[in-house]
Amino acid sequence: MSLPIDKQTLTKYDVAGPRYTSYPTAPEWSKEIRVQTYIDKLKDFGQNDKTLSLYIHIPFCESLCYFCACNKVIRANEESVGDEFLTHLFKEMEMVAAHIGPRKMIRQLHWGGGTPTYLSEAQIQRLFAKIQSLFDVDFDGEIAIEVDPRTVPYNKLKLLRDIGFNRISLGVQDFDDKVMDDINRIQPFSQVKQITEWCRELQYASINFDVVYGLPYQTSETFKKTIDAVISLLPDRIAMYSFAYVPWLSKPQNKFNLEAIALHEEKLDIFIQSRNNLLEHGYQAIAMDHFALKTDGMAKAFNEGCLHRNFMGYTLKPADEFIGLGPSAIGFVENTYIQNVKVLPEYYALLSENTLPVERGKILTQDDRIRQWVINHLMCQFEVDKDEFFKTFGFEFEDYFMEESSHLRNCVEDGLIREDYKAIKVTDLGRIFVRNVCMGFDWYLRQKDGHKRFSRTV
Numbered sequence: 133m134s135l136p137i138d139k140q141t142l143t144k145y146d147v148a149g150p151r152y153t154s155y156p157t158a159p160e161w162s163k164e165i166r167v168q169t170y171i172d173k174l175k176d177f178g179q180n181d182k183t184l185s186l187y188i189h190i191p192f193c194e195s196l197c198y199f200c201a202c203n204k205v206i207r208a209n210e211e212s213v214g215d216e217f218l219t220h221l222f223k224e225m226e227m228v229a230a231h232i233g234p235r236k237m238i239r240q241l242h243w244g245g246g247t248p249t250y251l252s253e254a255q256i257q258r259l260f261a262k263i264q265s266l267f268d269v270d271f272d273g274e275i276a277i278e279v280d281p282r283t284v285p286y287n288k289l290k291l292l293r294d295i296g297f298n299r300i301s302l303g304v305q306d307f308d309d310k311v312m313d314d315i316n317r318i319q320p321f322s323q324v325k326q327i328t329e330w331c332r333e334l335q336y337a338s339i340n341f342d343v344v345y346g347l348p349y350q351t352s353e354t355f356k357k358t359i360d361a362v363i364s365l366l367p368d369r370i371a372m373y374s375f376a377y378v379p380w381l382s383k384p385q386n387k388f389n390l391e392a393i394a395l396h397e398e399k400l401d402i403f404i405q406s407r408n409n410l411l412e413h414g415y416q417a418i419a420m421d422h423f424a425l426k427t428d429g430m431a432k433a434f435n436e437g438c439l440h441r442n443f444m445g446y447t448l449k450p451a452d453e454f455i456g457l458g459p460s461a462i463g464f465v466e467n468t469y470i471q472n473v474k475v476l477p478e479y480y481a482l483l484s485e486n487t488l489p490v491e492r493g494k495i496l497t498q499d500d501r502i503r504q505w506v507i508n509h510l511m512c513q514f515e516v517d518k519d520e521f522f523k524t525f526g527f528e529f530e531d532y533f534m535e536e537s538s539h540l541r542n543c544v545e546d547g548l549i550r551e552d553y554k555a556i557k558v559t560d561l562g563r564i565f566v567r568n569v570c571m572g573f574d575w576y577l578r579q580k581d582g583h584k585r586f587s588r589t590v
């Protein structure tokens with residue numbers, strides 16, 4: 133299905149904008165949030181029978197990919213690095229569990245990074261055992277891990293499957309030699325193919341590939357070959373991320389030759405061509421930048437309007453509350469965002485003093501929660517049902533969002549949404565620019581020129 137995108141629409145909407153993995157977005161969180169606030173929220177959580185999503189951030193990677201904007205620490209692979217990390221992580225986990233009190237059921241567990249498989253097999257076993265000593269793990273839930281195909285041998289994949297991981301995500305990025313060379317990531321197709329086959333043999337319920345469009349030296353031709361190669365391996369899910377060029381945050385990105393980076397129209401061409409290619413080969417577009425085989429649970433959940441989203445990405449089985457452990461990890465407990473310190477020595481130092489390593493956070497106001505609800509519905513279901521809004525919050529949608537009416541009119545005129553008295557529905561074109569539709573509901577963005585701190589929306 134080809135999409136009618138004219139230059140005017142593109143120029144208008146290809147502005148810097150948040151990805152809305154949270155609302156309010158992280159720049160609005162405050163360092164004023166004290167450790168005590170987190171402790172109080174954990175205690176509140178202990179008083180009810182809500183379930184838990186647990187994210188663990190393992191920051192190490194063996195080598196640096198120059199494009200990467202994740203929170204990572206580059207270290208040669210040594211057992212002692214992981215051991216020192218686990219000592220502190222375990223302390224954090226014990227403190228969090230003690231503040232909660234009663235044992236909680238983990239419905240969704242996600243190890244991300246960095247590269248979680250930096251840990252040795254013995255360390256992986258110790259970490260999983262530690263989690264089970266403090267929490268109950270629902271093995272029918274989503275137990276997922278991010279894996280770097282360059283550094284994971286068969287035995288480690290088998291161990292992960294044996295202890296209960298059922299979802300795996302491979303950082304593929306691209307298959308083109310020049311592109312990969314420029315981002316300092318040598319990772320031949322044969323290696324990814326081998327890992328994918330092993331994952332199938334081990335019966336992981338779902339295999340995801342991360343690919344990134346807009347990297348230096350990518351062109352429509354090279355990325356078409358990459359997507360063809362991805363399709364040949366038939367991963368259940370594909371996250372196709374827009375390259376976040378944020379050199380003020382990720383210094384190694386300054387190494388890139390600016391002229392080699394596709395911008396605006398060219399980048400959008402790459403995206404649309406890839407999207408069409410995937411749609412023609414049995415994938416369904418899920419929300420913004422995710423694709424899933426039509427047979428995959430994610431596609432079904434999306435079609436049934438029951439897909440959810442949090443920092444770990446899209447999920448079918450959301451838990452009630454969300455805790456993040458490890459440097460930079462984010463949680464959302466009892467209506468409060470909490471983020472840990474990002475710098476590893478700081479994380480270690482605070483835990484050595486028996487202090488939870490909180491850096492910043494945000495207690496949501498009622499207006500925040502209302503806008504969060506709308507943005508989540510737009511991002512996950514591409515639809516806001518005005519009746520449901522009324523039933524949830526007791527306000528008429530039109531009354532509450534009077535100031536947003538001109539933004540919505542613009543979006544209708546540009547073909548991004550359709551609106552009637554019952555609902556707002558995001559069109560096919562609007563799905564590409566859904567971040568821009570959401571930006572109109574972002575109260576904080578409107579208060580100031582906040583665009584500069586984000587990567588571009590396309």
Ligand SMILES: C[S@@+](CC[C@H](N)C(=O)[O-])C[C@H]1O[C@@H](n2cnc3c(N)ncnc32)[C@H](O)[C@@H]1O
Nearest residue numbers: 199200201245246278279280303342373375376
């Ligand atoms: C933690 S990594 C994945 C696991 C593992 N470290 C690896 O690279 O294989 C998370 C993903 O974030 C994406 N990512 C990192 N930096 C990005 C950037 N600047 N723009 C867009 N996506 C990015 C990549 O696709 C990467 O696979």
Ligand code: SF4
Nearest residue numbers: 193196197200202246
């Ligand atoms: S892309 Fe993955 S392996 Fe590369 S630096 Fe980032 S987190 Fe590490």
